[in-house]
Amino acid sequence: MTCWRFRLRRKFVPYIEGDLQPKDVKQVEEHLLDCEWCRAVLVRLRAGHQMAEELRHFTSDAEHPEFEAVLADAGGTRVGRRARGAVWEAGLDGLATPRVVEVLTILVIVQLALLVFSNRSVLFGARYRIAVKPAALNLSEFRQLDIRELRSNTQPHVATDGYVREVHTDEEEGTVHFKLVEDAQGSGPFVICEIMSEQAEVPREGSHVRVYGVARYDAQTNRNWYEVNPVLNIALLKN
Amino acid sequence: MATRHLDSIAAERLGDDEQERTLVLAAQRGDAGALRELYHAYRDRVWSLVMYSVGDFHLAQDVLQTVFLKVFRGLKDFRFQSSLATWIYRIAHNECQEHHRRHRTPHVPLETILGSSSEIDTRPILDDQHAHRERQLIIQRALMQLSLKLRTVIVLKYVEGLTYQEMSRVLGCAPGTVASRLNRALAELEERLRPFRGIM
Numbered sequence: 001m002t003c004w005r006f007r008l009r010r011k012f013v014p015y016i017e018g019d020l021q022p023k024d025v026k027q028v029e030e031h032l033l034d035c036e037w038c039r040a041v042l043v044r045l046r047a048g049h050q051m052a053e054e055l056r057h058f059t060s061d062a063e064h065p066e067f068e069a070v071l072a073d074a075g076g077t078r079v080g081r082r083a084r085g086a087v088w089e090a091g092l093d094g095l096a097t098p099r100v101v102e103v104l105t106i107l108v109i110v111q112l113a114l115l116v117f118s119n120r121s122v123l124f125g126a127r128y129r130i131a132v133k134p135a136a137l138n139l140s141e142f143r144q145l146d147i148r149e150l151r152s153n154t155q156p157h158v159a160t161d162g163y164v165r166e167v168h169t170d171e172e173e174g175t176v177h178f179k180l181v182e183d184a185q186g187s188g189p190f191v192i193c194e195i196m197s198e199q200a201e202v203p204r205e206g207s208h209v210r211v212y213g214v215a216r217y218d219a220q221t222n223r224n225w226y227e228v229n230p231v232l233n234i235a236l237l238k239n
Numbered sequence: 240m241a242t243r244h245l246d247s248i249a250a251e252r253l254g255d256d257e258q259e260r261t262l263v264l265a266a267q268r269g270d271a272g273a274l275r276e277l278y279h280a281y282r283d284r285v286w287s288l289v290m291y292s293v294g295d296f297h298l299a300q301d302v303l304q305t306v307f308l309k310v311f312r313g314l315k316d317f318r319f320q321s322s323l324a325t326w327i328y329r330i331a332h333n334e335c336q337e338h339h340r341r342h343r344t345p346h347v348p349l350e351t352i353l354g355s356s357s358e359i360d361t362r363p364i365l366d367d368q369h370a371h372r373e374r375q376l377i378i379q380r381a382l383m384q385l386s387l388k389l390r391t392v393i394v395l396k397y398v399e400g401l402t403y404q405e406m407s408r409v410l411g412c413a414p415g416t417v418a419s420r421l422n423r424a425l426a427e428l429e430e431r432l433r434p435f436r437g438i439m
Contacts, residue, residue: 010418013425041426048425051378051432052397057283058290171419 003037004202006171012038012045137232142212147182148189150215150226158215158228160191161237164203176202180211180228192218194229201234208238259323267315274311281324282307284399285331291394292335294383302338306331321408328399328409332391339387381431389424396421 008031014020015028032039142159150160162180169176176195182188184206193211195202203209212235213228259280265273285306286299293299309330317326382390395401395409403414410417 006419007415009422010415013418013421041422044426044429045422047432047436048427048429051381051428052393052425054375054378055382055393055397056375057287057398171423172416174413174415174419 003035004169004176005031005038006169007174009038009041012042013049016046016049139212139233147180147191150191153215156214159210159212160228161208161210162191164205164207164209167202167205178203192225192227193231194227196230200231203234203236204239207236210235210237260319263314263317263323278307281327285327287398288328288331288394289335291382291390291398292387293338298338302334306334309334325405325408328395332409336387377435378432381428384431385424385427389420389427392417392420393424393428
């Protein structure tokens with residue numbers, strides 16, 4: 001069975017290299033004792049690591065006249081195709097009048113203001129995410145809603161029940177997503193849940209759970225769905 | 240190869256960090272000798288990254304030329320907020336990505352280059368050095384089959400000896416992301432070399 005401890009697996013290469021702290025070594029080894037999936041991953045990584053260690057620098061003793069041209073270029077002597085850059089730069093110098101600079105500055109300020117305004121939910125969301133301290137969670141403060149009620153919700157902290165479907169991990173991003181559906185058949189409304197830390201354990205496919213987290217709407221093209229992101233806690237209702 | 244810290248590599252080449260700083264300051268004042276010295280200190284290291292990224296000697300020369308042109312032009316704005324090596328690697332990485340976007344190379348399966356494992360002569364090679372070179376070549380070629388993203392993370396770690404922190408600065412992502420990407424790259428390298436393990 002797939003193991004979701006991808007954050008722990010990030011320690012595997014340092015573990016192979018003997019670069020881990022003793023407490024991390026203990027954590028890795030204790031997990032390896034119980035997890036066949038990760039033992040298989042470790043074997044592959046060790047083999048890949050041994051092969052990669054044999055890679056060497058490409059060396060070139062050939063003459064590099066082109067590189068000398070770069071040095072000459074940087075020193076102010078424009079040569080060959082780089083001379084075209086000088087013509088452009090001369091043209092740009094001509095545009096650097098106080099009036100043009102003033103207009104460009106105003107344009108940049110307006111663009112920045114628009115950027116902040118159009119992304120305010122993302123920016124405030126990011127700040128909110130940092131403010132959450134799972135250790136201090138009081139689950140009774142989360143507003144209990146059905147999945148279909150999320151569209152009319154205005155509270156940031158919600159709790160909603162459903163069945164787990166389509167669990168997917170993104171190891172590079174360090175996140176796990178799953179679809180929470182209202183009925184066991186998988187039809188009807190759903191919400192996308194994203195776990196960002198290992199404090200919330202990844203639920204099994206098909207299990208009936210209550211998910212606690214921050215409600216938000218993903219307005220990206222082809223998405224336009226409601227999310228619980230990040231998930232702060234998951235309570236198992238039925239396995 | 241054990242992981243070596245960038246600064247220690249730079250120190251090997253340039254004496255110490257202070258000497259490098261002096262060199263950079265001189266280069267920023269337009270001292271051609273200082274530029275030349277920096278160029279010679281970093282050329283070979285950047286060359287490896289570029290060659291592994293581009294895979295063609297002449298194209299790599301062109302990319303390397305552009306990298307150092309950008310380094311020399313950007314040096315006047317370098318404020319020592321990162322190590323010089325990290326900054327140069329970042330420019331090189333960006334340029335390799337840009338080159339890759341412009342010249343997407345078709346995927347060539349490793350077996351096409353080397354023949355399948357069943358076609359390879361598995362008799363032991365007497366000359367150990369020759370066998371070692373062959374083995375390196377096979378690994379290099381397998382590496383070249385990985386995507387640029389995965390190839391780069393292996394080159395930065397195993398060829399250039401960067402730490403996770405340094406790689407994250409060069410690649411512009413979190414150290415955790417680097418670690419996950421490295422896992423994926425090593426697993427893929429292992430998979431591509433699995434047919435050859437019996438003869439390596």
